[in-house]
Amino acid sequence: MFMRSISKAIPALVSAAMFCSGLIDPAVAEEPKTAKQLFGSVKLPSKAEADPLGFYAKGCMSGAVALPTDGPTWQAMRLSRNRRWGNPAMISFLEQFSQDAARLGWGSGILVGDISQPRGGPMITGHASHQVGLDADIWFTPKPAQPLSVQQREDMPFTSMLDKSKFLTVDSNRWTSTHARLVMQAASYPQVQRVFVNPAIKKKLCQTWTGDRDLLGKVRPIYGHDEHFHVRLSCPPGATSCQKQAAVPKGDDCDSKGLAWWFTKEPWAPPPKPDPNKKPVKPRQVMLSDLPKACAAVLAAPARSEADATFGGSVISYSPQTALPTSTTEAEPAEDATSQEQVPLPTPRPSR
Numbered sequence: 121m122f123m124r125s126i127s128k129a130i131p132a133l134v135s136a137a138m139f140c141s142g143l144i145d146p147a148v149a150e151e152p153k154t155a156k157q158l159f160g161s162v163k164l165p166s167k168a169e170a171d172p173l174g175f176y177a178k179g180c181m182s183g184a185v186a187l188p189t190d191g192p193t194w195q196a197m198r199l200s201r202n203r204r205w206g207n208p209a210m211i212s213f214l215e216q217f218s219q220d221a222a223r224l225g226w227g228s229g230i231l232v233g234d235i236s237q238p239r240g241g242p243m244i245t246g247h248a249s250h251q252v253g254l255d256a257d258i259w260f261t262p263k264p265a266q267p268l269s270v271q272q273r274e275d276m277p278f279t280s281m282l283d284k285s286k287f288l289t290v291d292s293n294r295w296t297s298t299h300a301r302l303v304m305q306a307a308s309y310p311q312v313q314r315v316f317v318n319p320a321i322k323k324k325l326c327q328t329w330t331g332d333r334d335l336l337g338k339v340r341p342i343y344g345h346d347e348h349f350h351v352r353l354s355c356p357p358g359a360t361s362c363q364k365q366a367a368v369p370k371g372d373d374c375d376s377k378g379l380a381w382w383f384t385k386e387p388w389a390p391p392p393k394p395d396p397n398k399k400p401v402k403p404r405q406v407m408l409s410d411l412p413k414a415c416a417a418v419l420a421a422p423a424r425s426e427a428d429a430t431f432g433g434s435v436i437s438y439s440p441q442t443a444l445p446t447s448t449t450e451a452e453p454a455e456d457a458t459s460q461e462q463v464p465l466p467t468p469r470p471s472r
């Protein structure tokens with residue numbers, strides 16, 4: 121009973137603390153902030169043990185560390201987004217993967233897109249997942265030999281691997297065997313649970329990959345993901361509040377109805393027109409109370425400085441002097457779904 125009333129009191133305490141610290145504008149304080157507004161406004165991680173709390177698409181994280189903006193074999197992109205925070209397992213993974221990528225001939229390493237916000241949680245723009253520090257986006261563009269400036273990292277356009285003049289087809293002028301090796305390298309680490317790519321890329325790999333075919337099962341087709349791929353790590357050992365995702369099917373999963381379905385009209389059909397006689401239903405926003413209870417405490421926890429929370433390597437702090445328009449209208453796929461089974465679609469996919 122006592123515990124229940126404490127946990128009920130935590131969101132109120134968080135709001136009070138945020139109000140006092142100026143994070144909530146008194147003029148709009150009556151309107152409760154959504155979870156994405158709360159987590160999207162926090163600039164630094166919590167000073168605590170690293171812990172993923174909840175599910176990839178419904179959670180938050182304590183004790184995040186930052187990927188250094190620049191490393192020998194990586195650069196973090198779009199620094200203004202402040203999304204290079206992750207579980208230490210993810211940051212270590214990215215450092216290892218970047219070295220392996222350079223070794224297999226992927227330029228001088230990788231360009232890293234979004235990982236998570238400083239305390240994880242839902243985001244105002246972009247992804248459905250990336251909430252617990254165990255998801256990361258890697259560009260299908262290698263790191264150039266000449267390091268990119270902060271400005272170039274904001275401006276560099278994405279390059280799609282698809283031939284847009286055809287239906288769901290990889291562009292054979294852009295896609296190379298090194299792209300394939302890069303994706304399959306990502307899938308090869310035991311801690312990687314899934315790698316999300318566009319269905320056309322999965323199909324291409326199914327047709328061409330001559331290495332370990334079982335690893336192809338980890339490569340999952342999804343909307344978007346034609347100019348970057350998305351690596352998801354399993355819950356780290358001992359992370360008892362991290363909610364696991366179901367295992368991927370055994371084998372390469374190339375002949376499943378699931379993959380074939382993407383090449384039908386169904387996934388691309390426009391959503392049914394709303395009934396003009398019915399009042400439109402406003403989608404319900406995710407609130408802090410919808411997330412694991414511990415996320416309220418994560419929001420309220422004291423901060424750790426950026427320098428202190430950055431794994432070795434250099435950091436270009438994104439400062440107002442270098443401020444750029446905070447445009448978030450780039451081609452970031454919104455359908456960064458959490459699993460095959462949770463893709464938001466107008467009609468259900470075939471069961472399997």
Ligand SMILES: [Zn+2]
Pocket residue numbers: 247250255256257349350456
């Ligand atoms: Zn992603």
